[in-house]
Amino acid sequence: MKDILDAIQSKDATSADFAALPLPDSYRAITVHKDETEMFAGLETRDKDPRKSIHLDEVPVPELGPGEALVAVMASSVNYNSVWTSIFEPLSTFGFLERYGRTNELAKRHDLPYHIIGSDLAGVVLRTGPGVNAWKPGDEVVAHCLSVELESSDGHNDTMLDPEQRIWGFETNFGGLAEIALVKSNQLMPKPAHLSWEEAAAPGLVNSTAYRQLVSRNGAGMKQGDNVLIWGASGGLGSYATQFALAGGANPICVVSSPQKAEICRSMGAEAIIDRNAEGYRFWKDERTQDPKEWKRFGKRIRELTGGEDIDIVFEHPGRETFGASVYVTRKGGTITTCASTSGYLHEYDNRYLWMSLKRIIGSHFANYREAWEANRLIAKGKIHPTLSKVYSLQDTGQAAYDVHRNLHQGKVGVLCLAPEEGLGVRDQETRAKHIDAINRFRNV
Numbered sequence: 001m002k003d004i005l006d007a008i009q010s011k012d013a014t015s016a017d018f019a020a021l022p023l024p025d026s027y028r029a030i031t032v033h034k035d036e037t038e039m040f041a042g043l044e045t046r047d048k049d050p051r052k053s054i055h056l057d058e059v060p061v062p063e064l065g066p067g068e069a070l071v072a073v074m075a076s077s078v079n080y081n082s083v084w085t086s087i088f089e090p091l092s093t094f095g096f097l098e099r100y101g102r103t104n105e106l107a108k109r110h111d112l113p114y115h116i117i118g119s120d121l122a123g124v125v126l127r128t129g130p131g132v133n134a135w136k137p138g139d140e141v142v143a144h145c146l147s148v149e150l151e152s153s154d155g156h157n158d159t160m161l162d163p164e165q166r167i168w169g170f171e172t173n174f175g176g177l178a179e180i181a182l183v184k185s186n187q188l189m190p191k192p193a194h195l196s197w198e199e200a201a202a203p204g205l206v207n208s209t210a211y212r213q214l215v216s217r218n219g220a221g222m223k224q225g226d227n228v229l230i231w232g233a234s235g236g237l238g239s240y241a242t243q244f245a246l247a248g249g250a251n252p253i254c255v256v257s258s259p260q261k262a263e264i265c266r267s268m269g270a271e272a273i274i275d276r277n278a279e280g281y282r283f284w285k286d287e288r289t290q291d292p293k294e295w296k297r298f299g300k301r302i303r304e305l306t307g308g309e310d311i312d313i314v315f316e317h318p319g320r321e322t323f324g325a326s327v328y329v330t331r332k333g334g335t336i337t338t339c340a341s342t343s344g345y346l347h348e349y350d351n352r353y354l355w356m357s358l359k360r361i362i363g364s365h366f367a368n369y370r371e372a373w374e375a376n377r378l379i380a381k382g383k384i385h386p387t388l389s390k391v392y393s394l395q396d397t398g399q400a401a402y403d404v405h406r407n408l409h410q411g412k413v414g415v416l417c418l419a420p421e422e423g424l425g426v427r428d429q430e431t432r433a434k435h436i437d438a439i440n441r442f443r444n445v
């Protein structure tokens with residue numbers, strides 16, 4: 001592994017040098033274990049501690065198949081899907097690996113008693129499998145997390161609709177929180193040259209998801225002037241949704257839960273900010289009963305901030321806790337676009353406010369190949385910036401996932417895999433200098 005790292009850090013290693021480097025037999029990876037899936041049985045969700053289920057193991061390098069690449073991972077990031085994996089909710093991810101393993105001979109590799117997790121990476125291609133021509137050893141890359149087989153016509157217009165669509169490192173094995181990862185070569189995209197490894201690894205999953213959910217015509221198709229209600233506006237998804245709204249000439253109404261988070265949104269350029277904690281919204285009177293008066297109070301606050309206008313697009317992901325309010329505050333003909341249900345997936349809302357006012361609910365999930373590429377292009381061009389706040393070592397991934405689970409973090413949390421320190425891998429200092437304040441906006445807040 002040391003030779004691989006030396007080659008990455010040397011300025012003159014060629015593709016042939018990388019191709020000639022021997023692969024190690026094994027590497028360090030963040031895993032959860034199949035024989036521990038019941039370890040949190042009976043506990044409340046918030047009491048399930050990722051630090052107990054997440055392990056750092058030495059694992060064998062997987063066999064490389066056609067159309068695939070092995071990548072030396074310099075840095076990765078923690079996504080909420082790794083929190084779900086680590087607390088075995090809503091399902092153990094080993095069921096996904098078993099199901100994938102049954103599909104074909106090569107996919108059997110994924111069905112193991114350990115799951116190497118992680119759905120983001122920035123690193124360097126080490127080997128490519130048969131049929132891969134666009135990428136070669138030595139290429140500096142990021143990887144998006146869409147794994148598809150594309151053997152069915154269902155996914156040929158929109159690759160997210162492939163019946164064999166999986167999220168890499170969640171529904172497949174050999175993910176990015178490791179020193180080496182296995183991806184399909186179509187997941188690879190050029191690493192933005194003005195970013196360090198850990199900065200480049202931070203946006204991928206959430207940036208692509210926010211792009212489809214908010215900007216793409218497959219999602220809400222946001223346009224100039226739209227009022228966009230963004231829950232968790234300084235969190236993983238929300239920090240990119242806020243940037244897309246601002247860059248696209250829309251008007252973000254940012255919901256956060258502390259003055260520090262409000263300040264971050266303000267510094268991004270948002271003006272309409274609601275501190276849900278300070279304003280004490282209680283959309284549920286008890287576990288079963290919502291309080292429409294609280295929806296109305298929330299809607300009045302939005303009208304104060306918009307000069308009397310209602311919401312064109314709600315960027316939803318908290319789910320059960322907020323969904324009733326989200327449907328209520330949307331304007332006639334407006335859109336609620338949802339990609340998650342962090343607080344509970346059985347939503348309740350008053351359907352009269354949906355049909356009588358001709359509103360629409362759109363389900364959105366990650367991004368298709370092209371949307372992921374377009375989202376990465378915006379990062380590479382310095383139009384959208386990473387929102388990296390804190391960086392952990394690979395062995396402290398459990399703590400990083402704990403922070404995200406307990407909402408102690410801001411923006412995105414990074415993890416150094418092979419990179420020995422932060423700040424390495426920047427190839428374009430000039431572009432970086434232009435955007436340095438925006439790149440560092442979330443650091444250590």
Ligand SMILES: C/C=C/C(=O)SCCNC(=O)CCNC(=O)[C@H](O)C(C)(C)COP(=O)(O)OP(=O)(O)OC[C@H]1O[C@@H](n2cnc3c(N)ncnc32)[C@H](O)[C@@H]1OP(=O)(O)O
Nearest residue numbers: 080081084089090091119145167205209339340341365366
């Ligand atoms: C990029 C990052 C993203 C995120 O972070 S997202 C957040 C994290 N993700 C999650 O929380 C989602 C986790 N996944 C799940 O909870 C489950 O994954 C799903 C609920 C999405 C699906 O559940 P399942 O059990 O896998 O699927 P089924 O469709 O309920 O059951 C499969 C069986 O049901 C049959 N079936 C499907 N549709 C129908 C139908 N319309 N009528 C009758 N049967 C149906 C199938 O064929 C199959 O059958 P057979 O078991 O025999 O193979």
Ligand SMILES: NC(=O)C1=CN([C@@H]2O[C@H](COP(=O)(O)OP(=O)(O)OC[C@H]3O[C@@H](n4cnc5c(N)ncnc54)[C@H](OP(=O)(O)O)[C@@H]3O)[C@@H](O)[C@H]2O)C=CC1
Nearest residue numbers: 080209232235236237256257318321339340342343365366
């Ligand atoms: N389908 C898909 O493709 C994707 C789905 N997801 C899912 O989206 C969800 C959010 O992911 P991500 O943004 O990365 O997570 P983060 O934890 O980084 O951010 C979520 C933010 O939402 C806010 N929030 C959390 N709970 C509530 C609540 N009960 N009411 C109101 N606001 C709340 C918090 O902000 P504050 O406290 O400041 O209000 C929090 O910071 C997860 O469930 C994840 O699995 C994520 C990416 C892709």
